[in-house]
Amino acid sequence: MYAQSLFGVIHAFVKxxxxxxxxxxxxxxxxxxxxxxxxxxKGRFYTWIVNIARNAAIDKYRSKAYKKERENLSTNNFVDVIEGSYNLGKLTNAIGIKAFKxxxxxxxxxxxDLLFYKGFTHKEAAENLSIPLGTLKTRNRACINELRTLLDIK
Known part of the structure; x- marks a missing residue:
């Protein structure tokens, strides 16, 4: 029942x-x-399993074996377009997050996008956006609160 949604979360990290x-x-x-x-x-079941999937995908993405494997791949593997019947955009939207985001x-x-979909650390995201780490963390907290308001979560 949850496989397609969890696959979408995982595939966002592990291409x-x-x-x-x-x-x-x-x-x-x-x-x-x-x-x-x-x-x-403490929360809904779906949220719990999505967190498990997200953490497992991040662990895989950051693993030495995964990084070493990617070093030897051709540039064709790094195209940002996902082809085939498993369109990530549809999967992400299927779980309803895209509309709120x-x-x-x-x-x-x-x-x-940087913190939750691409798996950047706070430090990496701050560097990518060229803002101080503390500013990123403050903005992230404000954004999560805004998202909670949209979702009507307390």
């Missing part, structure tokens, strides 16, 4: 379809093994 499928399998096993740690009072201010969209 290789086969590797993203492997990470998805690992995530599903992890969810199955850790289900007793889920606490409904587009309602944010442009600076918030950039920050959220």
């Amino acid at each position: 290789n379809k086969a590797q993203a499928e492997d990470v998805l399998q690992e995530v599903m096993v992890k969810i199955w093994q850790k289900i007793d740690t889920y606490d409904a009072s 587009e309602k944010l201010k442009p600076k918030c969209i950039k920050i959220i």
